Amino acid sequence: MEVIKLTFPLNIDKAVLPPLSMALGYFDGVHRGHQKVILEAKEQAVQKGLHSAVMTFDPHPSVVLGKNQKHVQYITPLPAKIKIIEDLGIDYLFVVHFTTEFANLLPQEFIDQYVIDLNVKHVVAGFDFSYGRMGKGTMESLPFHSREKFTFSVVEKFTSGDEKVSSTRIRKYIRDGKTVQLPELLGRFYQTEGIVVHGDKRGRTIGFPTANVDTIDEYIVPPLGVYAVKIKIGESWYEGVCNVGYKPTFNKEALKVSVEVHIFDFKEDIYGQQVTVEWHQYLRKEQKFTGIDELVSQIERDKQNAIEYFNKRLC
Structure with a gap:
């Protein structure tokens, strides 16, 4: 073209x-x-x-x-x-x-x-x-x-x-977190692009390393919460769970919304790479936890819920 x-x-x-x-x-x-x-x-x-x-x-x-x-x-x-x-x-x-x-x-x-x-x-x-x-x-x-x-x-x-089916309707769905309903309107899942940047690296200390995606600011980002997502790195797609938020358990003063993806079965260094996040199922709202143990337990549940979602899609 x-x-x-x-x-x-x-x-x-x-x-x-x-x-x-x-x-x-x-x-x-x-x-x-x-x-x-x-x-x-x-x-x-x-x-x-x-x-x-x-x-x-x-x-x-x-x-x-x-x-x-x-x-x-x-x-x-x-x-x-x-x-x-x-x-x-x-x-x-x-x-x-x-x-x-x-x-x-x-x-x-x-x-x-x-x-x-x-x-x-x-x-x-x-x-x-x-x-x-x-x-x-x-x-x-x-x-x-x-x-x-x-x-x-x-x-x-x-x-x-x-x-x-209109762009206005789709924008509202994205801003309302209705990501799983978007393929009916778009003909595909909603995607955003960004660069993987260095974060505070706390995820790796609790067993859930994340890719901190600095999303291009022209995109509409879904609302705060946790989502089942896919992420494209190079030419390959991986499943994961994504947190959109201000990381309230760790950071009381964060101003910019972060998009952090824990990628299942993935250990490569991708800092500086452009990636595509494909938004699937909204799992839960963002919340603050009393401590690390409670946070880790919830992330594990989020991961299992995302895996269950993707397994159902294969059926």
């Missing part, structure tokens, strides 16, 4: 691009509803003899247009989004740098410059996609703005449990 970063004014000549079938959207999470839009664009490309493409935007429009929100946490920060879209077999990904100038384009200007001028011959978007200044362009106005230069498909609402 070729990733092309676009700016305003447009910085690419359509003469260098093949005819495209393009999916339009922000696509945070690239959830099952998004995948339906993207795969429709891919299918139309096959049917019409075009190349497949996706257009997304960075940063999130609320960072640029919102008065109070200067930092947004994502389900899939841009590098993760690129990986998932590439895995869907798309030929081109256009990442538009979202600015106030770009946001002020009239709907017709957006279509002329960022669709027609990119040699797009077919457009696919969800029923609620909007474009142009103040979102005045809609899928109902698209036939007019197309100037008959391209055809288009509208993908209807995708639901799960009689409710629309």
Whole structure:
């Protein structure tokens, strides 16, 4: 997949691009509803003899247009989004740098410059996609703005449990710790990435060494508590149990939330490595213990509960 970063004014000549079938959207999470839009664009490309493409935007429009929100946490920060879209077999990904100038384009200007001028011959978007200044362009106005230069498909609402699958719904599930329910919406378990850093190394002194994962701050981290997780190190996946919290038994003054994974049957040195944590089952809330013995007993129970969870998944 070729990733092309676009700016305003447009910085690419359509003469260098093949005819495209393009999916339009922000696509945070690239959830099952998004995948339906993207795969429709891919299918139309096959049917019409075009190349497949996706257009997304960075940063999130609320960072640029919102008065109070200067930092947004994502389900899939841009590098993760690129990986998932590439895995869907798309030929081109256009990442538009979202600015106030770009946001002020009239709907017709957006279509002329960022669709027609990119040699797009077919457009696919969800029923609620909007474009142009103040979102005045809609899928109902698209036939007019197309100037008959391209055809288009509208993908209807995708639901799960009689409710629309949306990035907003998924963010709420993550923040509520409903991690085990996310595959129904995402089509996969929720994942975050980070670097393994040195911690206080107390875990190894009580028989439960942990990988202290400094999670990239663009990700939404599930709430405080203990989770059954998988962790990807290099190209291999391992099972483990993860504590999200402030380590109250040891540290009364910790300010930053820590993500610490005790990896089952693993003894390698992975400091400095980038890892992926895959969030499965919420096990219990974070709690403070009266002493080390009580803490060790609870961690052992957490470990057994996580092992039981993963064993059930294999059945």
